Amino acid sequence: MRLYLEDSYATRFQAKVQRAWSDAEGHRAVLSQTLFYPEAGGQPADHGVLRGEFGEVRVLHVYEEEKAFGDVVHVLSAPIPEGAEVEGEIDWKRRFRHMQRHTAQHILSQALLRAGGYRTVAVSLDGPVCTVDLGEEVEEERVREAEALANYAVYADYPVRAFYVGESELSRYPLRRPPKVRGQVRLVEIGDFDLAACGGTHLKTSAQAGPIKVLRWERYKGGTRVHFMAGWEALEDYHAKHALLQRLALSFSTQPLDLEKPLKKLQEELYALKGENLALKEALVEALLPRALEEKTLLVPAPVLGELAKRLLAWGDGTFLLLSPEGRFALLGPRREEVFQRLKALGAKGGGKEIYQGALPRERVMEALEEVRDGAL
Numbered sequence: 501m502r503l504y505l506e507d508s509y510a511t512r513f514q515a516k517v518q519r520a521w522s523d524a525e526g527h528r529a530v531l532s533q534t535l536f537y538p539e540a541g542g543q544p545a546d547h548g549v550l551r552g553e554f555g556e557v558r559v560l561h562v563y564e565e566e567k568a569f570g571d572v573v574h575v576l577s578a579p580i581p582e583g584a585e586v587e588g589e590i591d592w593k594r595r596f597r598h599m600q601r602h603t604a605q606h607i608l609s610q611a612l613l614r615a616g617g618y619r620t621v622a623v624s625l626d627g628p629v630c631t632v633d634l635g636e637e638v639e640e641e642r643v644r645e646a647e648a649l650a651n652y653a654v655y656a657d658y659p660v661r662a663f664y665v666g667e668s669e670l671s672r673y674p675l676r677r678p679p680k681v682r683g684q685v686r687l688v689e690i691g692d693f694d695l696a697a698c699g700g701t702h703l704k705t706s707a708q709a710g711p712i713k714v715l716r717w718e719r720y721k722g723g724t725r726v727h728f729m730a731g732w733e734a735l736e737d738y739h740a741k742h743a744l745l746q747r748l749a750l751s752f753s754t755q756p757l758d759l760e761k762p763l764k765k766l767q768e769e770l771y772a773l774k775g776e777n778l779a780l781k782e783a784l785v786e787a788l789l790p791r792a793l794e795e796k797t798l799l800v801p802a803p804v805l806g807e808l809a810k811r812l813l814a815w816g817d818g819t820f821l822l823l824s825p826e827g828r829f830a831l832l833g834p835r836r837e838e839v840f841q842r843l844k845a846l847g848a849k850g851g852g853k854e855i856y857q858g859a860l861p862r863e864r865v866m867e868a869l870e871e872v873r874d875g876a877l
């Protein structure tokens with residue numbers, strides 16, 4: 501028996517272990533009744549504990565042996581004996597968040613249908629950022645309207661009620677979503693706002709699902725994927741983003757909502773400086789090139805090392821060694837391998853093809869310069 505269908509706010513229950521077994525993937529048990537919700541319909545499974553004479557084991561995962569009507573299998577941290585009496589307790593904090601995500605999804609799906617005629621074709625409630633997939637491409641204005649409508653439904657504090665009707669009576673009910681099961685069908689009603697066939701766990705009232713925040717949407721499989729957050733998780737997200745904006749605003753001596761202006765200015769300054777830096781580098785390479793061609797071995801600033809080496813490769817004749825004060829080097833020309841071996845003896849590391857690049861210990865730079873110079877490249 502699935503006790504969560506009767507009362508989604510109950511957290512403890514008594515049961516008997518009907519079946520228990522272990523296999524390569526873990527320890528499992530089926531109970532005479534359970535409050536543990538098995539992963540289904542986009543809603544993740546409950547976690548929690550089972551207690552008994554055997555002690556306490558953790559419930560790590562819960563699934564249906566067969567879809568919809570199969571036994572509910574509990575995956576456990578340790579084996580428990582068949583026939584044992586157990587007390588189960590679900591992780592309420594986790595379940596409540598799942599119910600917030602799930603109930604908010606009912607509300608948002610209905611709001612999207614009302615605002616834009618958008619039909620929900622799939623949902624994912626696996627993480628704090630949930631998604632609903634729509635069969636159509638969307639207009640921004642309609643999605644914003646749906647978000648507002650969903651939050652009005654939250655503030656309206658609609659009661660949420662689950663009840664069963666026979667398959668033959670279903671045509672009398674204006675369902676947002678047709679049932680996936682046959683026989684007695686469980687319907688979930690959110691005031692006069694939404695009605696859908698569903699076997700999941702829901703909040704008592706729509707107010708507990710709020711706030712509902714649409715984060716973004718994108719084209720997906722010919723339709724649209726809408727990302728949203730709800731309840732505590734939306735509030736936590738708001739807190740994290742607000743704290744981040746406040747820290748940023750403080751460092752720019754402005755208000756959170758005025759941040760765009762100084763950031764844009766910073767970006768523009770950065771682009772200007774990058775352009776200036778490039779021009780200076782080019783000028784420096786031009787200025788250093790004649791000396792490098794003449795002296796063959798030269799101490800140069802690290803930022804122009806690579807570019808100067810490339811010029812020498814195009815213009816120079818002979819073997820060249822460029823060293824920066826920090827120990828970076830570029831080496832090219834017919835005798836590069838021979839010079840590289842001498843640098844290696846001083847602790848250099850690196851390599852390459854036409855241009856060898858690498859570094860040697862800073863304190864060996866002057867030594868390397870003199871030794872290679874004496875070798876008269």
Ligand SMILES: [Zn+2]
Pocket residue numbers: 602606688698699700701702
């Ligand atoms: Zn549901």
